[in-house]
Amino acid sequence: MVVDTVREEQAIRQLTERLVENFGGSYSVQHIDAVVGRARRRFEGHPVRQFVPILVERSARRELERSDAAAAVTQPDTGRTRRVAKHKADSGDGRLPGALRETWLTNKRLVSAAVAAVVAALVVVTVVTVALAVRRPSAAPTEAPGVSSLALVRGVVGSEKMSFFQDPKVAEVLARSGVKVEVDSAGSREIATSVDLGKYDFAFPSSEQAAERIQRQRNVSAKYIPFSSPMAIATFTPIADLLAKAGVVHRGPVSTFDMAPYLRMVGNNTRWDQLGDNTAYPVRKNVLISTTDPRSSNSAAMYLAIAGYVANNNTIVQGTSAEQDVIPTVSRLFVGQGYTQSSSEGPFDAYLASGMGPTPLVWIYESQFVDATVRGQIKPDMTLLYPSPTILSRHTLVPLGEAGDRIGRLLSTDPDLQRLAAVHGFRTNDATQFAAVTTDHKIPVAADLIDVITTPTFDTLERLLDGVGKSYN
Known part of the structure; x- marks a missing residue:
């Protein structure tokens, strides 16, 4: 199974920004990045990725809070110490009366155990969901909370465009627009004559002639020529x-x-x-x-x-x-x-x-x-x-629905996708992009x-x- 890390990377960036906002007054951005990196490495090699950003943030935040509290103890006369002490007084700490302190610690242990049980249950549910998805390829992927869902768009393209659509940089640009594109390849005339287009959102042969035949067959008037x-x-x-x-x-x-x-x-x-x-x-x-x-x-x-x-x-x-x-x-x-x-x-x-x-x-x-x-x-x-x-x-894209039309517009107008098309050897509307690639x-x-x-x-x-x-x- 190929692990899709685009959404995970976005979530990691977002949680790092939250931690910088919360702890930036006490630590440098580099230190917070390092804490996040250490937390993330604990989950390397695990195929279930949906909840990794949640667990990474939980672990990193706990480490930063512990370090913050320790730093306050070593500086008893600072305003920061007073803020930490007040936080502890509000939350309950070792200075509470014996019976009350024991009750608070017991409740705290119960809450911690409950949280751990919930997280464990979520991971088990996720494993079962992924296993079912492997058996049922058509099942929609489960999205992690806080990560925007990407709309899956499927297309069939001429084989000479496969390296473009398989480029991680292209996938990243498309993800910023909220879409994930999966493509199959076929000969362009084959696309127009024998491929079952009913399961695709767009067809992208290599010529206007093949595209014209598809338009006739599917009664589609729209088309895009991005390169x-x-x-x-x-x-x-x-x-x-x-x-x-x-x-x-x-x-x-x-x-x-x-x-x-x-x-x-x-x-x-x-x-x-x-x-x-x-x-x-x-x-x-x-x-x-x-x-x-x-x-x-x-x-x-x-x-x-x-x-x-x-x-x-x-x-x-x-x-x-x-x-x-x-x-x-x-x-x-x-x-x-x-x-x-x-x-x-x-x-x-x-x-x-x-x-x-x-x-x-x-x-x-x-x-x-x-x-x-x-x-x-x-x-x-x-x-x-x-x-x-x-x-x-x-190269002419024929949209077979609203999702395919969206891809046609993006490929034709998004400056980053046009630049990446030139990197993959295509001539775009801006001749300077292709010239820059071939000159370099x-x-x-x-x-x-x-x-x-x-x-x-x-x-x-x-x-x-x-x-x-x-x-x-």
Whole structure:
């Protein structure tokens, strides 16, 4: 079971502030922090966390009160001593008459025992509640008193956004707004065609085309586009140099990958070992970019849209005749790959882990490469290319209810969430955020995207995808 500490951290901060307010006249903030830290460490490793802040405050307050009383005894002439003495006189102390003192001490012991019994009972109840919650995942979590309840919002997202939603800093910002987001991942076209959206509050595919289909199916007019990412190619320096000699890659501060000569290579079944002066990668397999499955993934659909545009004499595919003309050409780009995965996370993970051998060229979102660089996963010989032309994939959130609409608004307007999106490689409405991230990490990206095309209409793209799908059979 993964322990969620966001609410606990908030409660610890709040109780520390209360203790500083109560005891700040006697102790420094650092001393009070240390007392709270010692009290909290007693509960390390315990899976039941709901009542930890209550028990921590009780223990810390008791320690501070004992120390405060001891300090007063050593300074009998101060005003503080008089205040403590008055408190003791009001509460009952050792100077009371014998019978009365014994009665007071007996009652005090009874009260202490009762308090301890109540706390023990609460912990037992909590353990039973957590055990039941483990057996019934849908049960709502029990909240500790004094800690604001977070509204649980569930979504299904393209896999390239999983690292963003799993970021603890993102969770913390969302918690400040009173929500906790849980997401599942799927291919963007899969989200639009086969995922059961009835159990989610929002759908967040990677393109407006997939979002449009969801809107039609669910009769939803609202949508949010909090960030975007152009399509790109992840490769290795030796491969880029080899393709530069073949006239496919054009070197520069930001290198580009010319789709026209590449399509000619694919049409001629060109193998890597047939490229001239090839000592870097002399393997007997066709030159092909590794993609996801176009029948389930948006990134592959964007690859199809670009290839269709180039195959159609650099014109957006429109009409039945143009569709039929380009399908044989673009189908070769996919069928020749063999098995392909359903979401963009798979081939990029293989690129990061396996190196140049199995995946010399991988079709990705620019955001994936930037995100991996920020996290220190990019090795020195890995490099980023921009296809010419490329497409800007606009990640589009479709709310499926009021809770999903709230997430769409937060992702689009909250400055901290927009900044964190840039850290994860996405281009937000504020271009300076993305520029700051790429500059700080020395990532050579295209500052201004010039050679960008628009996608075909939703229906045209669907027919192209269906045509490619039939080529697999």
